Amino acid sequence: xxxxxxxxxxxxxxxxxxxxxxxxxxxxxxxxxxxxxxxxxxxxxxxxxxxxxxxxxxxxxxxxxxxxxxxxxxxxxxxxxxxxxxxxxxxxxxxxxxxxxxxxxxxxxxxxxxxx
Amino acid sequence: xxxxxxxxxxxxxxxxxxxxxxxxxxxxxxxxxxxxxxxxxxxxxxxxxxxxxxxxxxxxxxxxxxxxxxxxxxxxxxxxxxxxxxxxxxxxxxxxxxxxxxxxxxxxxxxx
Numbered sequence: 643x644x645x646x647x648x649x650x651x652x653x654x655x656x657x658x659x660x661x662x663x664x665x666x667x668x669x670x671x672x673x674x675x676x677x678x679x680x681x682x683x684x685x686x687x688x689x690x691x692x693x694x695x696x697x698x699x700x701x702x703x704x705x706x707x708x709x710x711x712x713x714x715x716x717x718x719x720x721x722x723x724x725x726x727x728x729x730x731x732x733x734x735x736x737x738x739x740x741x742x743x744x745x746x747x748x749x750x751x752x753x754x755x756x757x758x
Numbered sequence: 759x760x761x762x763x764x765x766x767x768x769x770x771x772x773x774x775x776x777x778x779x780x781x782x783x784x785x786x787x788x789x790x791x792x793x794x795x796x797x798x799x800x801x802x803x804x805x806x807x808x809x810x811x812x813x814x815x816x817x818x819x820x821x822x823x824x825x826x827x828x829x830x831x832x833x834x835x836x837x838x839x840x841x842x843x844x845x846x847x848x849x850x851x852x853x854x855x856x857x858x859x860x861x862x863x864x865x866x867x868x869x870x
Contacts, residue, residue: 675857675858677858677860683862684845684860684861684862684863685802685858685860686860687857687858687859690857700857732801732802734801734802734858743788743789743790743792743848743849743850744790744807744809744849744850746804746807747794747802747804747858748804749801749802749803750801751800751801752800752801
């Protein structure tokens with residue numbers, strides 16, 4: 643069955659280190675998204691991609707970067723981890739539609755990142 | 759941007775119907791109404807979506823007001839597994855077609 647996976651599921655790192663979170667989907671979806679979720683809050687969009695070589699900033703993109711070299715993967719990199727980036731990170735993917743907003747997003751299980 | 763308003767929390771009993779309301783008075787004519795839910799310690803999952811007409815699927819029903827300024831997610835027979843945070847989200851048109859903008863959602867508690 644097609645799926646979306648994230649790794650690692652849990653990560654502890656130190657302030658200032660570079661960290662990369664992996665996201666892999668086997669649906670062949672063009673659209674991929676990264677969200678973060680903090681305690682007591684809804685999900686907030688970090689970056690998203692509509693296809694290979696395409697990346698866009700979301701509402702909380704400072705300190706994060708993504709690159710899309712193939713359809714299946716959208717790794718999220720924290721260039722210099724900060725304690726404020728301690729959070730749960732969710733990756734999602736969806737098919738391209740006509741752009742009308744009817745597509746469904748499928749979410750991964752999440753990565754819990756702690757920055758000490 | 760068009761926004762949605764949901765109650766912070768609701769409570770219901772197992773095997774009873776649950777009606778989760780959502781207000782979206784500034785919805786545009788091209789906005790789809792989506793519902794997602796997030797079970798504890800899991801990623802969000804899609805529940806249902808609609809544009810103008812009421813919709814049914816195996817998980818739930820979506821009732822959309824005639825003026826589209828409000829909608830209701832209906833769980834016909836709640837189980838303990840339905841305890842989750844439910845998000846009502848507008849997609850397309852004024853929201854930007856592909857992105858999901860999550861609000862605070864409604865935390866649904868199911869009593870045995």
